[in-house]
Amino acid sequence: MPSYLGAIDQGTTSTRFVVFDRAGRIVSSAQQEHQQIYPKPGWVEHDAEEIWRRTQHVIVDALAKAALEPKDLAAVGVTNQRETTVVWDRKTGQPVANAIVWQDTRVADEVARLSTQGGADRFRHKTGLPLSPYFSGLKIRWILENVPGVRARATVGDVLFGNIDTFLAWHLTGEHITDVTNASRTQLMNLHTLAWDDEVLDAFDIPRAMLPRIVPSSALHATIRHEALAGVPLAGILGDQQAALVGQTCFAAGEAKNTYGTGCFLLMNTGERPVASQHGLLTTVAYQFGTEAPRYALEGSVAITGALVQWLRDNLGIISSSAEIEPLARSVADNGGVYFVPAFSGLYAPYWKDSARGVITGLTRYATKAHIARAVLEATAFQTCEVVEAMEKDSGVALASLRVDGGMVSNELLMQFQSDMLARPVVRPVVQETTSLGAAYAAGLAVGFYHDLDDLRRNWALDHTWNPMMDGYQREQLYRHWKKAVTRSFDWVE
16 A cells, blocks of 8 residues: 555645655645635635645645655545535536635625524524524525526536535546535534435525535545546545544544634534534534444634734734744733734624624723734634633533644744633644644545554644643633623624
């Protein structure tokens, strides 16, 4: 068997191809960013064709860097930004419109209208999700209703829907498929049957003919036909946050990870039964390996974390690179009373308030750009604390420690503050590209590259642990002021 696995990691801001060895170590990688398109306030789009071009480039680049060929890969997995919605022509592969990104809020009015007919939780018992602009279903409907001629073509299957995993799999193999984790983020799949739900499809008026076939996260899906990876099995598909859960080897009920990327996403494995949330979390599929029963998870989704650092760089020009935020924030001893609630797309867990908008509170003449930079980092930690709080109430499990990954975990100031605010250890693994790694693991399991989950667990290794150093009174004061700031963001959009 070949010695390596490949992973296509298609994220919100960039696309990567990563080659791993059997020990889960990175052998080669390549990455390219793609354009963020903001046609109107609250709208966020991507050019799906650009993403496909970037995907082809990074595959070729990563293989060339390591002098590898497709035949050197035992299998390839795909992981992707979830909920981002693409509709394309079955014959040409051309998207009928730009992809509508998970952060986009254009369907907020439709969410409000549907909520009056049964409440925001009317489909939660089936889908695990509240009505929200976040998920794919109403994004599909918006395209059907606003791009001329598309609805008629969708009804007969001449145009196809997919999240980014499906769009890439279709271009790579010709198969129109999605895995159970991505399907669970459309708000169209029944968590209990793992099938598209007729009641929800009828309520959203979405034709079944345009939907992909739902498959396990780890299985021999197809052989790749595209020349960049010709002949390699496509054997793993996972939404990015579920992929990180797998990459962190959180296979036991009660194990959890938090990924610090464009947003923050904390998932806890709840085992073979879906746990209904009473505290503002989502119930989702964690993964399904082959013919085994699916595993479920509770998820706390935070829309804006790393994206707030990018906003500070790109919109305000306070920093010229993301790496500059840590030394700037360290130049002051505390936040100076400044709190930044980044409700740019409303608030996700645990509030689910589409009408919230971003606010900076506590400003005085004393405040400087350094205090704002510190408030930006602290906002990520505060929002994570709220999710952990909700997760412990829903699951009845007290987290002993939190496994972390993603781009922001190299920020020592943030990670120490996170440990201080949680009052428990924060643990970073040696391999921090856990999203890509999870997709590779899923593919490797399907083709026998790995024998079982214990093979994967043996690969996990500790890099660093942050332990809490803050006293309880200070922690309580900071958190109380954060909660106060959050309420100021509520109901801004009337």
